[in-house]
Amino acid sequence: MSKIAVVGTGYVGLVSGAILSDFGHTVTCVDVNENKISDLKKGIIPIYEPGLETIVQKNHYYKRLDFTTDIQHAVENNDVIFIAVGTPPADDGSADLQFVLSVAQSIGTYMNGYKVIVDKSTVPVGTGQKVKDMINSTLLEREVEYPFDVVSNPEFLREGSAVQDFTHPDRVVIGAESQRAFEIMKEVYRVLYLNETPLVETNIETAEMIKYAANAFLAMKITFINEIANVCEKVGADVQKVAKAMGQDGRISPKFLHAGPGYGGSCFPKDTMALAKIAQDYGETISLIETTVKANERQKMKMVDKIVNAMGDIEGKTLAILGITFKPNTDDMRDAPSLVILPELAKRGAKFKVYDPEGLKEGIWRLEGIKESITWSENTYEAIENTDATVILTEWNEFRTLDLDKVRDLNGGRFFFDLRNIYNKNVMLDEGFKYYGVGV
Known part of the structure; x- marks a missing residue:
């Protein structure tokens, strides 16, 4: 040993x-x-x-x-x-x-x-x-x-x-x-x-490049399906079925084909930018990655527009925010979509009741700039109570099995923004919600 x-x-x-x-x-x-x-x-x-x-x-x-x-x-x-x-x-x-x-x-x-x-x-x-x-x-x-x-x-x-x-x-x-x-x-x-x-x-250099190439490709794959999702919304297609059919092609695989509010975390944002800079330093253009970085930032703003366009004037409105970490099963908020989406909504006058199973400690200091707009909740239904809309930003398992009758009673506005597509649109509409997913 x-x-x-x-x-x-x-x-x-x-x-x-x-x-x-x-x-x-x-x-x-x-x-x-x-x-x-x-x-x-x-x-x-x-x-x-x-x-x-x-x-x-x-x-x-x-x-x-x-x-x-x-x-x-x-x-x-x-x-x-x-x-x-x-x-x-x-x-x-x-x-x-x-x-x-x-x-x-x-x-x-x-x-x-x-x-x-x-x-x-x-x-x-x-x-x-x-x-x-x-x-x-x-x-x-x-x-x-x-x-x-x-x-x-x-x-x-x-x-x-x-x-x-x-x-x-x-x-x-x-x-x-x-x-x-x-x-x-x-x-x-x-x-x-x-x-x-x-x-x-x-050799050493190839091993170093393998890491960046792998992460950049996965980030590009996420961004690709997000952009397909945006087109799906305009043409009446369902991105989830598009992604499923794509993933059944053995050359593509279904992994990282889940539309959402953009990637975040400690790796993809940092590594895509670093790879683009490496290429520039050596006189090469890696335009696919440069475009991926820009498109990912644009995707976060599209989520803001989705909420504002649906609800209209959000001045004084309170939104239940479910999940602020960049993904479930972690307390990491580095480059999480929430760090863009919440401040942008706050600029438009929105207030928030926020719940994340593990994100409270980091969320308090990372969202310090809009702390006057945030009330931290201890559980899902406390966050949803007396709000005008529910927004799912992170697909924690406990958000997948919500008591919809309870949510409907607690959330007067009935707006439900499922930015991780974990609920079925038709079911949610039948339940009386004003449902908005990504690419559905």
């Missing part, structure tokens, strides 16, 4: 570290945030991810998983070091690598023998070489020589199902420059390797 350090205990780092320890490795997770490390040692995790808390607590109890702020100790005492820190978008849309390169410098400062340094963060093509250069220059300043390898090992985790995705991946991508590094990484993923998980061995 390997001795592994994971630097960064955000979404990717914590999931990776916890499950690698569950594979039997000895893992040390490192973070500069002392409060976060203290909580993790108590079994308190900073994110909502189904199944993760149990894995963290179990492996910490069995001493396979530990947490520290001491990066020197982690580098000196582990053989494989994962870099899993944030790469937020810079002003020009490129990925900000300051945290990645800072970790690389620390690794070079404390390295005491051969190490495999693994880029787990989503990073632009060429980052692996920058990490290598940073470590080499730091070793040169120390006037020491230690061999090391840099590996690109991108993650393909979906928030809300990350445990399943890590333990049952479609593939594991490993980009490296030496057979020694490949063999060590195969040992890291030995549990998956024995289960015949496909292993893609390639």
Whole structure:
């Protein structure tokens, strides 16, 4: 079994570290945030991810998983070091690598023998070489020589199902420059390797590009069906049946063909912009992705127009907002459609009663700018009571089985904006609602 350090205990780092320890490795997770490390040692995790808390607590109890702020100790005492820190978008849309390169410098400062340094963060093509250069220059300043390898090992985790995705991946991508590094990484993923998980061995640059290309394609697929949905509304077609028939074509598949208010989250918005910037930096045009970014922002505004056009003047009207996270089974609100849709409706004078099963904590500070317009509710029906419309923004399971008689009684306006298409339009109309979906 390997001795592994994971630097960064955000979404990717914590999931990776916890499950690698569950594979039997000895893992040390490192973070500069002392409060976060203290909580993790108590079994308190900073994110909502189904199944993760149990894995963290179990492996910490069995001493396979530990947490520290001491990066020197982690580098000196582990053989494989994962870099899993944030790469937020810079002003020009490129990925900000300051945290990645800072970790690389620390690794070079404390390295005491051969190490495999693994880029787990989503990073632009060429980052692996920058990490290598940073470590080499730091070793040169120390006037020491230690061999090391840099590996690109991108993650393909979906928030809300990350445990399943890590333990049952479609593939594991490993980009490296030496057979020694490949063999060590195969040992890291030995549990998956024995289960015949496909292993893609390639160079560093190809591995880095695979991650961006995959995410950009999925974002493009979502945007495609959203734009088809907008046309469907104009011509009288049903986008759900269009998407189902498309998905039955084996060349297309049904995944990510669900019309809605636009994609959000920590990956698609950031990665599409970063890929477009990479292309620009190398003198290439990647117009499909550039258009995808613009169309996704336009889709959010179309949801605002849908509500206003249906209800007319919304000044002083109160809307029940069900769900504000970018997707269900997560508390993540990064680039969530709600962060555009609610402020735009607030500009037009709307008030909100908001309920999300996990979004309250993050929602309070992310929607600080319109806090005077928001009343936070403790459950679905409290949010719906005495409102003029119900708006479903996130398809949490509990919103799929609403008591429609109760909703009708509580919601005087009978307006029902199902922006995730989880209800049948004809049923809702028969129930007396003024129903509006996306592309139906």
